[in-house]
Amino acid sequence: MGELAGYVITGISLGFIYGLVALGFVLVYKSSRILNFAVGEFLLVGAYVAWTARDAGWPLWATFLATIIAGAILGLLIERIALRPLIGQPILGVIMMTIALSVILRGTVMLIWGAISKVYQPRLFPAEPVQLGDIVIRQEYVWGFVTVAILLILFTYFFRYTTAGLAMRATSEDHQLARGTGIRVKSVFAQSWAICAIVAGVGGIILASITSVTLDLSQVGLKSIAVVLVGGLESIPGAIVAGLIIGIAEGLASGYIDPLVGGGISEVFAFAIAIVSLLIWPYGLFGLRRIERI
Amino acid sequence: MLPAGTFNMSYEQDMAIIRTRFQWGAFITFLIALFALPLYVSDHWLTLANTIGYTLVAMLGLNILTGYCGQISIGQAAFVGVGAYTAAALGHHLGWSAWATLPFSAITAGFIGLIFGLPALRVKGFYLAMTTLGAQFMILYAFNHGGKLTGGITGLEVERPAIGGFVFDSEEKFFYLIMIITIVMVFFAKNLVRTRTGRAFVAVRDNDLAAEVLGINLSYYKLLAFFICCVFAGVAGWLKIYHIGSAFPDHYPLMDSIWWLGFLIVGGLGSITGAIFGAVSYVMLLEWITILSPMLGNWFPGVSHQLFAALGLLITGLVIAVFIVFEPRGIHHRWELFKLYYRLLPFSY
Numbered sequence: 175m176g177e178l179a180g181y182v183i184t185g186i187s188l189g190f191i192y193g194l195v196a197l198g199f200v201l202v203y204k205s206s207r208i209l210n211f212a213v214g215e216f217l218l219v220g221a222y223v224a225w226t227a228r229d230a231g232w233p234l235w236a237t238f239l240a241t242i243i244a245g246a247i248l249g250l251l252i253e254r255i256a257l258r259p260l261i262g263q264p265i266l267g268v269i270m271m272t273i274a275l276s277v278i279l280r281g282t283v284m285l286i287w288g289a290i291s292k293v294y295q296p297r298l299f300p301a302e303p304v305q306l307g308d309i310v311i312r313q314e315y316v317w318g319f320v321t322v323a324i325l326l327i328l329f330t331y332f333f334r335y336t337t338a339g340l341a342m343r344a345t346s347e348d349h350q351l352a353r354g355t356g357i358r359v360k361s362v363f364a365q366s367w368a369i370c371a372i373v374a375g376v377g378g379i380i381l382a383s384i385t386s387v388t389l390d391l392s393q394v395g396l397k398s399i400a401v402v403l404v405g406g407l408e409s410i411p412g413a414i415v416a417g418l419i420i421g422i423a424e425g426l427a428s429g430y431i432d433p434l435v436g437g438g439i440s441e442v443f444a445f446a447i448a449i450v451s452l453l454i455w456p457y458g459l460f461g462l463r464r465i466e467r468i
Numbered sequence: 469m470l471p472a473g474t475f476n477m478s479y480e481q482d483m484a485i486i487r488t489r490f491q492w493g494a495f496i497t498f499l500i501a502l503f504a505l506p507l508y509v510s511d512h513w514l515t516l517a518n519t520i521g522y523t524l525v526a527m528l529g530l531n532i533l534t535g536y537c538g539q540i541s542i543g544q545a546a547f548v549g550v551g552a553y554t555a556a557a558l559g560h561h562l563g564w565s566a567w568a569t570l571p572f573s574a575i576t577a578g579f580i581g582l583i584f585g586l587p588a589l590r591v592k593g594f595y596l597a598m599t600t601l602g603a604q605f606m607i608l609y610a611f612n613h614g615g616k617l618t619g620g621i622t623g624l625e626v627e628r629p630a631i632g633g634f635v636f637d638s639e640e641k642f643f644y645l646i647m648i649i650t651i652v653m654v655f656f657a658k659n660l661v662r663t664r665t666g667r668a669f670v671a672v673r674d675n676d677l678a679a680e681v682l683g684i685n686l687s688y689y690k691l692l693a694f695f696i697c698c699v700f701a702g703v704a705g706w707l708k709i710y711h712i713g714s715a716f717p718d719h720y721p722l723m724d725s726i727w728w729l730g731f732l733i734v735g736g737l738g739s740i741t742g743a744i745f746g747a748v749s750y751v752m753l754l755e756w757i758t759i760l761s762p763m764l765g766n767w768f769p770g771v772s773h774q775l776f777a778a779l780g781l782l783i784t785g786l787v788i789a790v791f792i793v794f795e796p797r798g799i800h801h802r803w804e805l806f807k808l809y810y811r812l813l814p815f816s817y
Contacts, residue, residue, distance in 0.1 A: 209594045209597075256789060256793070259793045260792065260793065263792075263796060264796075265540075265593050265594065266534065266538075266540055266733070266737070267733065267792050267796050269540065269594065269597055270729060270730055270733055270788060270792060271788075271789060271792045271793075273542075273726055273729075273730070274730060274785040274786075274788040274789040274792070275785070275789065276785075277723075277726070277781045277782075277784065277785035278781065278782055278785035278786060278789065280781050281777075281778045281779065281780070281781030281782030281783075281785060282778075282782060284774055284777060284778035284781065285774075285775075285778045285779075285782065288774060289774045289777065289778075396601065399598060399601075400598065400602070403595060403598050407594075435613060438609060438612065438613060439609070439613075441605070441609070442602075442605045442606050442609045445598075445601070445602030445605050445606060446602065446606060448598060448599070448602055449584075449587060449599050449602045449603075452587050452590070452591055452595060452598075452599060453586070453587055453590065456590040456591045456595070
């Protein structure tokens with residue numbers, strides 16, 4: 175029983191991180207209809223920036239702040255330089271551009287920080303595990319859970335009550351109408367990219383504190399895209415729910431299927447779920463069913 | 469447009485790929501120069517030419533699927549791997565000769581492609597990109613964990629193909645094998661896209677709903693495009709495995725799938741010439757980076773050991789990004805503009 179609960183809890187906290195990264199992806203898609211394949215590399219950059227800050231001896235809050243600022247700058251720059259010229263271009267060009275961006279970011283990270291994996295020194299979160307009844311949880315999971323919960327509350331507030339959040343929602347409905355009401359659509363695009371890079375960066379810090387700071391972290395980006403497929407491209411709650419589904423499924427697979435087949439199935443499990451779910455619900459669990467006209 | 473003074477008087481003339489006597493001369497000169505290549509270049513360049521050969525076959529398939537039929541695939545390297553592993557498994561476990569495995573490589577890759585193409589019936593664009601990406605991961609997982617069948621991470625060895633006592637064991641001998649098959653595949657692809665099937669693909673790409681209204685069977689043509697794409701991938705895999713001599717999962721990485729798609733855009737999506745430009749520029753760019761990175765390594769001693777990998781990603785990614793922003797129609801479009809320019813030369817109006 176304790177074993178099962180352990181896998182489920184690992185899965186839940188992993189799922190929250192997937193959901194967080196997927197949320198950034200969904201935001202960009204909702205506002206600008208761009209599919210951001212570079213989201214995994216945003217996460218990578220966040221984790222490495224945090225490592226540098228931590229290495230310089232900065233406290234926890236300053237590390238997070240540095241990552242957030244770096245993420246915002248990165249998102250704004252990429253939107254302005256790479257994606258604004260592509261407004262109105264066919265989808266393949268845009269997809270290929272974000273893939274190229276992901277590769278460029280990855281190459282830059284390799285050039286700056288090298289390909290050797292690192293750990294946060296000093297640790298970001300204390301090493302003692304938390305005891306919940308007879309279940310033992312690592313502190314990183316708890317902190318990850320708390321961070322994601324805080325971010326979700328912040329986003330709910332942002333989208334419900336702030337002008338910028340309402341402008342973003344209006345833009346996701348209709349670009350023409352949003353412009354008509356005086357919203358600067360391009361600056362909304364830029365904001366959504368900045369938010370995407372920030373949440374991915376925060377997810378990167380938490381994930382890297384659980385495992386280590388390596389280039390393999392960007393795999394999570396691709397997995398979170400699988401999450402988006404299951405949850406539906408346009409739905410923020412969908413991203414979180416599907417993140418949890420895939421996280422738990424992956425946790426259980428790593429616990430119960432991996433020993434049977436010799437390991438590694440949990441790495442491809444997210445994609446298998448995504449493909450099967452696409453065959454059953456082509457637009458995801460909470461996605462909009464689109465009606466096309468010629 | 470046709471060169472000055474050339475007019476199409478018959479249907480045959482209108483349909484001819486090689487139209488004028490000069491073009492025939494240029495084409496035959498090119499073929500002679502190509503097949504005489506081993507006489508005047510070193511083995512290193514022949515290896516590059518062979519790499520271009522099977523990369524081109526894989527990219528032609530991808531071009532038919534993505535460039536003509538509009539279905540995005542980020543899993544082509546894995547499908548190439550399916551062809552390669554089919555040949556390796558048949559040759560290694562059952563002792564089949566290389567020639568007997570060729571059709572099976574192509575057909576197996578085709579059918580595996582069909583399975584992963586099934587979601588194309590319900591989804592398109594980004595969703596399809598993701599399912600083919602999933603195919604890449606799952607197929608590579610199967611290679612790594614296939615036990616005796618695929619040899620796992622140690623891979624499978626294959627024997628070189630032979631005709632009678634003539635064994636294809638050097639770069640030079642392989643060059644002829646690869647070039648002949650590549651030319652046959654280029655010819656097939658070039659003609660395929662001019663048939664009813666090719667026109668149906670283009671209609672599906674431009675607007676699939678409109679194509680359906682016109683009476684094109686969408687699911688049939690989408691799956692056919694996947695099948696043809698993966699048959700090309702299977703042939704490319706067959707060439708690659710007998711060229712390298714063994715099958716490893718690492719030979720079919722995700723990055724290859726991505727680069728091929730990117731360099732199709734660099735070369736020119738939706739044209740066979742574009743695929744040729746793309747394959748040549750891809751292999752040449754990688755070669756250039758291989759030469760460049762040790763030189764740069766002297767300047768950046770701290771990161772020299774990962775400089776090649778990092779620069780490879782950085783430069784190749786930048787090339788693709790620059791092409792998407794400034795010339796999304798690729799080198800092929802520039803080439804067409806150049807042809808137009810010199811055919812109109814003194815009177816450019």
